[in-house]
Amino acid sequence: KQEVTQIPAALSVPEGENLVLNCSFTDSAIYNLQWFRQDPGKGLTSLLLIQSSQREQTSGRLNASLDKSSGRSTLYIAASQPGDSATYLCAVNNQGGKLIFGQGTELSVKP
Amino acid sequence: GAVVSQHPSWVICKSGTSVKIECRSLDFQATTMFWYRQFPKQSLMLMATSNEGSKATYEQGVEKDKFLINHASLTLSTLTVTSAHPEDSSFYICSARDPDPEAFFGQGTRLTVV
Numbered sequence: 001k002q003e004v005t006q007i008p009a010a011l012s013v014p015e016g017e018n019l020v021l022n023c024s025f026t027d028s029a030i031y032n033l034q035w036f037r038q039d040p041g042k043g044l045t046s047l048l049l050i051q052s053s054q055r056e057q058t059s060g061r062l063n064a065s066l067d068k069s070s071g072r073s074t075l076y077i078a079a080s081q082p083g084d085s086a087t088y089l090c091a092v093n094n095q096g097g098k099l100i101f102g103q104g105t106e107l108s109v110k111p
Numbered sequence: 112g113a114v115v116s117q118h119p120s121w122v123i124c125k126s127g128t129s130v131k132i133e134c135r136s137l138d139f140q141a142t143t144m145f146w147y148r149q150f151p152k153q154s155l156m157l158m159a160t161s162n163e164g165s166k167a168t169y170e171q172g173v174e175k176d177k178f179l180i181n182h183a184s185l186t187l188s189t190l191t192v193t194s195a196h197p198e199d200s201s202f203y204i205c206s207a208r209d210p211d212p213e214a215f216f217g218q219g220t221r222l223t224v225v
Contacts (some may be wrong), residue, residue, distance in 0.1 A: 034214065043117070043204055044155075044216040089154065097143050097208045101154040 002027045006090055006102035013080055014110050021075040021105045023090030028068050034099065035064050035075050036089040044089065048075070080109045113139045115207045117217030124195055124224055132190045132220045134205030140185035141207035145214070146178075149202040161188050195224040 003026045013019055023033075032051045036044040048057045048064040050073070056065040063076040077084060087106045091099040114137040124130050134144055143162050147155040159175075161167040161182035169175045177199075179191040188207075192199055204219040 032213075036216075041202075041219075041221065043218040044206075046213060046215065049213045091155075093214075096160070097145065097214055098157055098160060099145070099155075099206070099214060100157075103154045 002030075002092060002094055002100045004090060004092055004100050004102040006088075006105050008105060009103065010106040010108075012108040012110065015080060015082060017080050017109075018076070018078050019080055019107075021077070021088050021090075021107070023073040023075070023102055025071045025073075025092050025100075027092075027094065028071050029094065030068065031093045031095050033064075033066055033073050034091050034093070035062075035073075036091065038087045038089060038104070040087075047088075077107075080107075082109045082111050085109050113137075113207075113209075113215045115141075115205065115215045115217040117205055117220055119220060120218055121221040122223070124222070126196055126224055127194055129191055129193045130195055130222060132192075132203055132205075132222075134188045134190070134207065134217050136186045136207045136209075136215075139207075139209050141188070141209060142185065143208055144182055144188040145206045146180060146188075146190050147204045147206065149204060149219075151202075155204060158190075192222065195222070197224045200224045 007022045034049045035047045050066040061078040087104045089104045090102045116135045118133045146158045149155045159167045159169045167180035182188040205217045206214040
């Protein structure tokens with residue numbers, strides 16, 4: 001059974017810092033992995049999707065890497081801003097579009 | 112990216128009544144839609160998978176007679192919480208995908224049963 005773990009559960013940093021969020025999964029036979037952002041009481045916004053054959057994806061200040069063999073992904077946020085404050089969720093897709101989510105990392109960026 | 116609209120965004124209902132939540136894909140045809148549930152401070156748990164024109168597939172532990180899912184068209188799926196009770200209060204989120212592997216999520220519906 002696929003299990004997804006995210007570390008840390010919460011993170012507070014001053015504005016401008018670069019930071020890394022971690023995601024690990026137990027079954028390496030994944031189809032793809034997605035990182036999402038969730039603001040309090042809101043739905044999910046897709047940030048980056050990495051196919052199983054890819055090693056990383058970049059969008060603006062965000063960079064996500066994938067090491068399928070070790071069951072790990074990281075989300076790197078450069079030059080963090082207060083507007084980046086949210087919960088970040090990692091989800092793996094084994095097949096068919098069903099996503100298994102981690103518990104999330106609650107990020108707070110202080111001005 | 113593609114847009115998925117969920118309605119209503121929040122609803123309060125009395126215990127014992129039924130509530131319907133709609134999930135629409137606005138600019139693409141969703142061959143598959145998923146319904147998730149999220150309790151406060153917890154992650155999303157998949158409830159069921161629905162394919163257009165066929166019965167939904169429910170995850171283990173989810174009561175299919177309580178959470179009725181209908182996927183009547185390629186752009187609309189509905190989740191009906193029947194005979195709702197306070198323990199059903201939660202945040203319900205749908206997602207939709209076409210053959211593209213990326214999943215797009217609705218805004219979520221906060222259900223409060225009083």
